[in-house]
Amino acid sequence: AQKITQTQPGMFVQEKEAVTLDCTYDTSDPSYGLFWYKQPSSGEMIFLIYQGSYDQQNATEGRYSLNFQKARKSANLVISASQLGDSAMYFCAMRESYDKIIFGKGTRLHILP
Amino acid sequence: DSGVTQTPKHLITATGQRVTLRCSPRSGDLSVYWYQQSLDQGLQFLIQYYNGEERAKGNILERFSAQQFPDLHSELNLSSLELGDSALYFCASSGPGGGTPDTQYFGPGTRLTVL
Numbered sequence A: 001a002q003k004i005t006q007t008q009p010g011m012f013v014q015e016k017e018a019v020t021l022d023c024t025y026d027t028s029d030p031s032y033g034l035f036w037y038k039q040p041s042s043g044e045m046i047f048l049i050y051q052g053s054y055d056q057q058n059a060t061e062g063r064y065s066l067n068f069q070k071a072r073k074s075a076n077l078v079i080s081a082s083q084l085g086d087s088a089m090y091f092c093a094m095r096e097s098y099d100k101i102i103f104g105k106g107t108r109l110h111i112l113p
Numbered sequence B: 001d002s003g004v005t006q007t008p009k010h011l012i013t014a015t016g017q018r019v020t021l022r023c024s025p026r027s028g029d030l031s032v033y034w035y036q037q038s039l040d041q042g043l044q045f046l047i048q049y050y051n052g053e054e055r056a057k058g059n060i061l062e063r064f065s066a067q068q069f070p071d072l073h074s075e076l077n078l079s080s081l082e083l084g085d086s087a088l089y090f091c092a093s094s095g096p097g098g099g100t101p102d103t104q105y106f107g108p109g110t111r112l113t114v115l
Helices: none
Strands: A011-012 A019-020 A035-040 A045-050 A065-071 A074-079 A088-095 A101-103 A107-112 B005-007 B010-013 B019-024 B031-039 B042-050 B053-057 B064-068 B074-078 B086-096 B110-114
Touching: A011 A019, A011 B074, A019 A107, A035 A074, A045 A065, A045 A074, A065 B074, A074 A088, A101 B042, B005 B086, B010 B019, B019 B110, B031 B074, B042 B064, B042 B074, B074 B086
Parallel strands: A011 A107, B010 B110
Antiparallel strands: A019 A074, A035 A045, A035 A088, A065 A074, A088 A101, A088 A107, B005 B019, B019 B074, B031 B042, B031 B086, B042 B053, B064 B074, B086 B110
């Protein structure tokens, strides 16, 4: 069974609109971490945001926020006021035991001018 | 710039050959991870080292091996290369090197092409 599910293989969004990228996860470990990474066409993996399983508040980093719904095992990434430079592949990931990270299959986001 | 460096950036080689990919973690980080990203398999965890010791193993083939040296840099050795080994290989590091705790910071990757 997939541990990280990203159901949107691709999304098209108008510039300046807000975007929500979906991510659900599956774990029985009470302590885990959730991450979002961005991979532009140049190939590098850029860390965006982190949410710990015990964090009470949703994580925010500039225009990025993580909508963490623990009971639903959901960790959606919200990008406010999207920009052309946000066009990229976005990966949701989860850390369970040790430091191994499991990645979802990704969502390709296209920002339209 | 994450602070993680990888060399070479590109590598083209033939089937049956052996290559070595190199990674230097962020200053202060003790953990190094290797990932393989291919079109059909997505991003796969290969192996993790912590302060010179192997800590976790993922989907790493027996033809592949890695090590972390006393100066904390790491090398991933790929031997008897096959066409299917063509992929983007990432190194990541984590630890007290600063930034968000528990986060892995990725290098720019090495693109391996096996002809």
